[in-house]
Amino acid sequence: MLFSWDYLLNGFVTAFSLQNLLWAFIGCMIGTLIGVLPGIGPSSGIAILLPLTAVLPPTSAIIMMAAIYYGAMYGGSTTAIVVNIPGEASSVPTCLDGYAMAKQGRAGPALGISAISSFVAGTLGIVGLTFFAPALANFALAFGPPEYFSLMFMGLTLVISLSGRALLKGIISMAIGLLASLIGQNPLTGAARLTFGSIELMAGINFVSVIIGLFAIAEVMVDVEEEVKAINMTEVRDVFPTWADIRQCIGAMLRSTGIGFFMGLLPGCAPSVTTFVAYDVEKRVSKHPERFGHGAIEGVAAPEGANNATSSAGFVPLFSFGLPTAPSMAVLLGGLLMYGLQPGPMLFKQNPNFVWAVIASMYIGNVMCLVLNLPLVGMWARIAVIPFPVLGPIIVICSLIGTYSIRFLAFDVWVAIIFGVIGYFMRKLGYPIAPMVLATVLAQMLETSLQQSLLISQGSPTIFITRPISAVFIGLAILSLVRGIWKQMKSHAPEIAEEDES
């Protein structure tokens, strides 16, 4: 049994230690801050802090990084409501009714319902994680290297096929991510690959440099183009919504939790996708759909609930199979690997204290986020209007320091800057970034499981279709690619990715 109430209880005991409470609180603070600030997303935030957490014990470090992720989901709505600038792409639907409410002098209740909905959906999502993750991990005990290879392959193809109309660009993005990871010594044979005689390249390209470049530096470069200095802010009063407001939103909160959680289990279904679906569903089921876009409070509750439920759901495949469903999850996976922890069923078996402490800390973290976001919302709204000329250089400094501290090599920082330029052009030219990030993080595991599978089958690739679970994954991967090709053939538009980084 991979789940027992004792495990969960022990998890709470560990999570309630002073040290872990402190790091969960710091994670929630940083996450909310990252969510509030439009120039930086959870992937960049976690990637920047990843090398710096090396001084912490693994449990505290992952508790903090997980808190950054779900904390960012809380913070993203603040700027969306107060200044009509979504802190994250997932908060775009929140702007529609949140800002309309703010213009009607109801910014406070909009922020309040956003925090409450985030809390309800986030907590229900963690309940789902508590019971789903061990059940799936139990199922994954039957997996061998061929199943893992097929699963990772399926994850990559799903992310590619879901990156909008840009199938070819998704494939290219994935291939370049794999290419970057192949540089250096082959971990299995020690042979030098694609190093062109360079000693620096022999050590390989660290995925943290790639992620920091693609997200943090590229984002700053895009923001530098525009000279945004001052942002007008609407006044925030009375953040506690009335009982009538809450009653009106209960249905929206529950529906968005279901949508966000179940869609969030699938690779490629980032919060930005699920929030739009939840908003659309809410508008369809409403008796007064004409109110949507003009300050309907359910229009704030639905997307905010969905993004938090999705963020909790993302941990299910990550913990059960070691499969990241979104870039932020890929960075978290990198964090786990950095600590020598291999997600999957063995994580539940060999490190139950760790995994249950992280899950328990998420219940506590959600309460912390609620407390941070209800009474302190005025403070977060003021932080959101820090001018970019001050914020941009500080983000860059944090990124570069984070990159340098991985191996204390200036080479890693140059790699981050180069990938920053690559990320900038990818954004401009409509290439999806998620496949590149996932490929960079998964490359080594993909190659190892492929090698082991071929060893088992004595070199025959049919092993991937003769084993039933693996065959199902390969089948789904082919289906998702065929669907992508079909969509592409039907579309008479140029290839432009539609995605976000969370």
Add this chain to the structure above:
Amino acid sequence: MRTQRSADIAGGCFLALLGLVTLLAASQITGGLEERLPPRTLPYTVGVIILISGVLLAIRSWRFRGEDPVIKWPDRRGTIRVLITLVSLGIYLALMEPLGLPLSTFLYVSFTVWYLGKYRIWYPLLIGFLSGSISYLVFIYLLELSFPPGPFLTP
């Protein structure tokens, strides 16, 4: 490269070239050929994927005749801002070893805050001073990470 179509044709050609270079580089990989998965197999595969996808992207874009969106490239002013930001990053990195983390951070932050925000000089200097001091206190003094402290400070 003003429109999506022309940018995708150019991008496709560039990627096809990158695929070719990858294939050539992969052919130079030696050793481990007796393995079930020789070390050159994946680089070869990736090279082929990039080459074929690049060619397909260029052909698909070349044949595309629909509405062609204009890419939002920065204007001259925006381009200069991006370039100066990148060059100052390179200089920051080059100065980190001889001047140390705190001093190079002070110089970089002061300059970029002044350049991007056009504030009165005391304000960027104050932000730069705070950033440099915090970088020393947090990363060198508290976390004891191996950043160069520079000629004026001892770790």
